[in-house]
Amino acid sequence: MRLKDKVALVTGGSRGIGAEIVKTFSKEGATVYLNYNNNESKARSISEIYNNVKLIKADVSQREQVSKMIEYIKEDIGFLDILVNNAGIMLNMPILEYDEAKVRKMFDVNLFGTIYTTIESAKIMREGSSIINIASNAGIGTSFMNTTYYSLTKAAVINFTKRVALELANRKIRCNAIAPGWIETDLTIGARSREETEQLKKFLVENTTIGRWGSVEDVAKVALFLATEDSGYVNGQVIVVDGGRKDYLTHSI
Numbered sequence: 001m002r003l004k005d006k007v008a009l010v011t012g013g014s015r016g017i018g019a020e021i022v023k024t025f026s027k028e029g030a031t032v033y034l035n036y037n038n039n040e041s042k043a044r045s046i047s048e049i050y051n052n053v054k055l056i057k058a059d060v061s062q063r064e065q066v067s068k069m070i071e072y073i074k075e076d077i078g079f080l081d082i083l084v085n086n087a088g089i090m091l092n093m094p095i096l097e098y099d100e101a102k103v104r105k106m107f108d109v110n111l112f113g114t115i116y117t118t119i120e121s122a123k124i125m126r127e128g129s130s131i132i133n134i135a136s137n138a139g140i141g142t143s144f145m146n147t148t149y150y151s152l153t154k155a156a157v158i159n160f161t162k163r164v165a166l167e168l169a170n171r172k173i174r175c176n177a178i179a180p181g182w183i184e185t186d187l188t189i190g191a192r193s194r195e196e197t198e199q200l201k202k203f204l205v206e207n208t209t210i211g212r213w214g215s216v217e218d219v220a221k222v223a224l225f226l227a228t229e230d231s232g233y234v235n236g237q238v239i240v241v242d243g244g245r246k247d248y249l250t251h252s253i
């Protein structure tokens, strides 16, 4: 039990990567607050099976809702040891078909959701806490078309990660990011037609050194590493979990 007596909050825990992180942390003995936005039934189906999973509804892009969520955790259990800023959306468009509302929505959830949840959670974090931001390899420089505006939100999350690591170090709070590659979830499948998805999978097999696309488990295992003291000397880093993709437009950020 690597997370015995630890208290975690996972945003966007009802589906995909977040749901797998909730399950992994629960199996390792943590009390896990599962934040969801729309999918209460999916969230409930996890809390019914996994131990010590508590549900909290909040839209992370709304600061007041985030503040109430952390107040609730404070009253319920008193503190946090682990925060996973996972909630996110991806709305694809070519650069020249810029859609203001969609771009702002992505920034609101992916970046501002991460900011709000981090600063509110920090109020109740104990020494030795770990913050894990789910960024994306899009934020570093992969070559997928039509994901530019999404990639900007994730590049900002990566920089935010490094700055939080710097400024919260005096409280012994670490902050790292995971930059997943293409993981099969509603986010990646839902945004594309079946034909596009099949083409993409073929591309990924050919352009990934490991020769396959990623699973939610691939990401959850790294989140577990970052949540524990096994990663106690890792701070302000971005761990890319993309199977060794070969199609980077640039390897820098």
Ligand SMILES: NC(=O)c1ccc[n+]([C@@H]2O[C@H](COP(=O)([O-])OP(=O)(O)OC[C@H]3O[C@@H](n4cnc5c(N)ncnc54)[C@H](OP(=O)(O)O)[C@@H]3O)[C@@H](O)[C@H]2O)c1
Binding pocket: 011, 012, 013, 014, 015, 016, 017, 018, 035, 036, 037, 038, 039, 040, 058, 059, 060, 061, 085, 086, 087, 088, 089, 090, 109, 113, 134, 135, 136, 137, 179, 180, 181, 182, 183, 184, 185, 186, 187, 188
């Ligand atoms: N899948 C990939 O290939 C991939 C690659 C790189 C990075 N990522 C990142 O990984 C994270 C999870 O992605 P995923 O693929 O697991 O997505 P997903 O299957 O679409 O799940 C998204 C989760 O985020 C929650 N969410 C969305 N908007 C929210 C809001 N405003 N407030 C609170 N929760 C909200 C959803 O909650 P409800 O369902 O309850 O509304 C859901 O639990 C995202 O940050 C994404 O950008 C994914």
